[in-house]
Amino acid sequence: MLELKNIQTRYGKIQALKGISMHADPGEIICLIGANGAGKSTVLMTICGITPASRGDIFFKGKNVTHMAPEKIVSLGISQVPEGRRIFPYLTVMENLDMGTFLRKDTKQIKKDLDYVFHLFPILAQRRHQPGGTLSGGEQQMLAISRAIMSRPELLLLDEPSLGLAPMITRQIFDIIRKINQENRTTIVLAAQNANLALKLADRGYVMETGTITLTDTGKHLLANEAVKTAYLGI
Template sequence: MLLEIDNITLLYGRIQALHGVSLNVGQGEVVALIGANGAGKTTIMRAISGIRPVASGKITFNGEDITKVRADLRVIRGISQSPEGRGVFPGMTVQENLDMGAYTRRDTKEIAADLERVYGLFPRLKERRKQAGGTMSGGEQQMLAVGRALMSRPKLLLLDEPSMGLAPLLIQQIFEIITEISKQGTTILVVEQNAQQALSRADRAYVMETGRIVKEGNGPALLDDPAVREAYLGAA
């Protein structure tokens, strides 16, 4: 397994946000994590990327225990995140935002190749490369956030709510690009409220409720699960 999370707990002050969560992501997989607001999905992402320390349990990445490794060193090891809310640098151009994604790298030729890869995935970004990130639409900012994360050439790409606030047509486009990124060889863990899109494209998926994993299975099987459909797709 590329990523193994073993029985982690995480606290916000006195509040326990994660209760013995275990999950794994295999090399080359697209794994979805779905659940209602406040279920703990973003908290897991923050634990994996090192933004929030875990209280107990273990996180293993590429065979190495990274439970106590600093966030910036996890990026160097191959974990990159497109955060909830996009988090683009509003005063920087598209090009400068993408350059920031490669800040840990020194391989100039490969960085240039990856920039062209990102522009190939997101032609709109190439058209707008001199435009300030903060003046772009929500969909364009989401493309920029994903592109910036790809610029570190990650082994594992963490996508936190990539469809949030987007129109249905853009949601479809974003998930098509996620599928293409996977086909190009990047392993993906995606947190998503749009269960239909996430489960239809995921190899495997986990369902979270109140800081716990309550279901797991392959994406299409969970999409057909009556309890999942009733809870997340509005269908009995």
């Protein structure tokens, strides 16, 4: 489904990714863990073409997307919930969700999907005419995930879906991520500092440190790994 081969990305003179290779198979949940600044968000932004790779190749569904424009890449079936949620603050909840369907034309299915996200997050249905900027942090995260669901992705990239949220809401969001994965067989790549929950959810995980992948294994094994425990689980 998704494959990165020796990806390097630079921000001017700073090299943020120093040769990342990873892959995700259809229906898998992949988790990227690492400290602040390790390059997790850059990986996701590079996949979508926002910060294009300077070297290496990215394949999505067998197609080389390395040098394609972001809007072309996402039109192949990728959706991202970026760091900081990036809700359009002056668009209403409904309009934010509409933007998720920008590339879709199947009106009937869109209506069904809308019912589906309102079923997942009833609070959004209540607030549908409210500007996105007036929602609380947790509600904005729900809206960001819903907006991504509305684009019916085959590959969903989630960047820190639990950052700054109350534990209750975090758990709810992780449950829903699993649900999306199981119901639609959506492939998921999840970047997280909250390694515990993320690794429990993930089939496989990659550990990142300053722009490189230092370790990769199944979620279970990483949870049991001593180095991961001390560095990311705080045990």
